[in-house]
Amino acid sequence: MATRGLVLYLLSGFSVAVLSVFFFTDPNGNHTYPPSNLSSLNTTLLQYPFPSVSSSSEKVWPELKFSWRIVLATVIGFLGSAFGTVGGVGGGGIFVPMLTLIVGFDTKSAAALSKCMIMGASTSSVWYNLRVNHPTKEAPIIDYDLALLFQPMLMLGITVGVALSVVFPYWLITILIIILFMGTSTRSFFKAVQMWNEETLFKKELEEQRRTMVNSHGELLIDAEYDPLIPNEEKSWIQILCSNLRWKRILVLVTVWVIFLLLQIFKNDSTVCSAWYWVLFLLQFPVAVVVFGYEAVKLHKEYKKRIISGNTEAVCEANIEWTGLNLAFCALCGILGGTVGGLLGSGGGFILGPLLLEIGVIPQVASATATFVMMFSSSLSVVEFYLLKRFPIPYALYLISVSVVAGFWGQLFIRKLVAFLRRASIIIFILSGVIFASALTMGVVGTKESITMIHNHEFMGFLSFCDSQ
Secondary structure (H helix, E strand, O other), X not given: OHHHHHHHHHHHHHHHHXXXXXXXXXXXXXEOOOOOOHHHHHHOOOOOOOOOOOOOOOOOOOOOOOOHHHHHXXXXXXXXXXXXXXXXXXXXXXXXXXXXXXXXXXXXXXXXXXXXXXXXXXXXXXXXXXXXXXOOOOOOOOOHHHHHHHHHHHHHHHHHHHHHHHHOOXXXXXHHHHHHHHHHHHHHHHHHHHHHHHHHHHHHHHHHHHHHOEOOOOOEOOOXXXXXXXXXXXXXXXXHHHHHOOHHHHHHHHHHHHHHHHHHHHHHOOOOOOHHHHHHHHHHHHHHHHHHHHHHHHHHHHHHHHHHHOOOOOOOOOOOOOOHHHHHHHHHHHHHHHHHHHHHOOOOHHHHHHHHHHOOOOHHHHXXXXXXXXXXXXXXXXXXXXXXXXXXXXXXXXXXXXXXXXXXXXXXXXXXXXHHHOOOHHHHHHHHHHHHHHHHHHHHHHHHHHHHHHHOOOOOOOOOOOOOO
């Protein structure tokens, strides 16, 4: 019921926001504000994972030198990377405002550097997670079935988000982001509170059992201590690494990554809105649908097979029925997550992280899987940005190094804290906090830019895709 409520909230909020755009345009097709600079409206955003070569926004690249701005940006970047990767959301909603307001980059370059930071943090987090056992059973901590299910739709959604970021007015993008982030952060917070209460109840019951399991002499008969987070069997990190790797599935994910990268490179080299441009754009759809469809059919067949045999064990980490409706819902959420990534310049984790928790994945596996998928989407954007020379190399290397260290130590610290307190709900609290902080920062920056555009009497309606690039 809570999931349906969240979906209803998002659909109604998005619908009202999109329809409100028509109040800023004349019914006869005339613009309310003179469109003196149509492209400048979204040039301030331009947080494209795959930006157009023809974009002419001015680059603002501050010099990399020691100053209070660099120190503050390093601290915020470190904390954002550490907590963002633990929550499985990346932290792009924090990095972009930080790089624009504190360091002084233009928004387009800030988005590119944000992708670099997400890539660095997610890569180091994936390396850490590959050396960690599954908290409850003998299985990889990364759910490759869910990664294969969501990764292609996430990348497809990024392409859709890029197109919408050209068409949608900046103020509308700000409102949509706030609606989405407030909804997902609130839902994640309540889920964290619910899990915290369940953990508290479990610990009380466990303590009660330990108190009652004594003989007449007061000696403990059974060691009733239950430790779901630390496995009993000791393994070397190499053994754990090998058990966490699934090379065939990784190869499929890498293949999808390469195909999308090639399509984006060829598309950026073609004329916008030409026949070849749209052919390359549309080719991404069958690639994503084929990979998603293959994994969806596999999960559906396995689910039906287990139902017939009476096996109640979940097909993968997700504790849901893999029916056609639920698979379609997952596809929609994957595209939505990618679309947000295209609009915001994030890795799509703001949708994927809460979604994995919503379908029953435990926090440790949800964080590891979301971060694993984000590594592919963010690295794809970084390669694209590099080819288009959209970020300064010294700054990128510095911020990546900060994020790599932050991602690793953030995972290490939080996992130790979770194991010590025996409360995996901490991960969900962090996820909710990062999303809420992103809503605040993006909301402040977006509101400021929108007010400026209103004062400048800039066009506030939908833009033409072909004329605005």
